[in-house]
Amino acid sequence: MKPHLISFKLCPYVQKAVLTLLSKGIDYEIEYIDLENPPAWFRELSPLGKVPVLKVGDEVLFESSVIVEYLDEVYGTSLHPSDALSKAQNRSWMEFGNECLMNVFNLIIQPEQQGFIEQREALRNKLDRLEKRLTGSSFFNGENVSLVDLSFTPFFQRLQYINEVSPGLLDPEHHPKLVHWSNKLLTQPIVSASTVAEIKQLYTGMMKKRSGYLSTLMT
Ligand SMILES: N[C@@H](CCC(=O)N[C@@H](CS)C(=O)NCC(=O)O)C(=O)O
Structure with a gap:
């Protein structure tokens, strides 16, 4: 199941998640929304009303730092120091x-x-x-x-x-x-x-x- 990232084209926080996905060679989907006029489903999905949101199957992750750490932990070799x-x-x-x-x-x-x-x-x-x-x-x-x-x-x-x-x-x-x-x-x-x-x-x-x-x- 591919992780599905909800994005806004200008968002640097989303970009951190994308860089992690790319760096780890993870197959993913990305969907852009207009943050000035967010769709109703996004307001329902995102607890803070912010991007990035990462959907993993039916589960939802929010906050870029959490998303990045999750991707690092689950896919491939960690990009953190081991100590x-x-x-x-x-x-x-x-x-x-x-x-x-x-x-x-x-x-x-x-x-x-x-x-x-x-x-x-x-x-x-x-x-x-x-x-x-x-x-x-x-x-x-x-x-x-x-x-x-x-x-x-x-x-x-x-x-x-x-x-x-x-x-x-x-x-x-x-x-x-x-x-x-x-x-x-x-x-x-x-x-x-x-x-x-x-x-x-x-x-x-x-x-x-x-x-x-x-x-x-x-x-
Ligand atoms: N602390 C959040 C910040 C994310 C954030 O501020 N995203 C902006 C877009 S770059 C956003 O969704 N803003 C919409 C809003 O604040 O209503 C994270 O790291 O994910």
């Missing part, structure tokens, strides 16, 4: 990655320049902290991809789009290890298949539609 403490630390950083995604969203929706600057500073502080945690290897735990790497990939993809509009958040001088890691993450062959092909246009379209301060910097 319990390292695994728990990786999970802590995966939560940190979820917070980074919230920062990115908050950055986009700030109506005024001052709020935008504050959010950019908050995000920069997170990036500084992450830079300190990295070792300079290709991936978070060394030369092999782990679940924590997959979890940060949607964040770096969106950061790249934002950096093109408002440069300076991620620069090689201040964040050499982050830039290296981000390049490694975004050039994984599975990344292009983890979203719809028009992700960049959709994302920049969403930034414009939100009409925040960031949209005034777009050409």
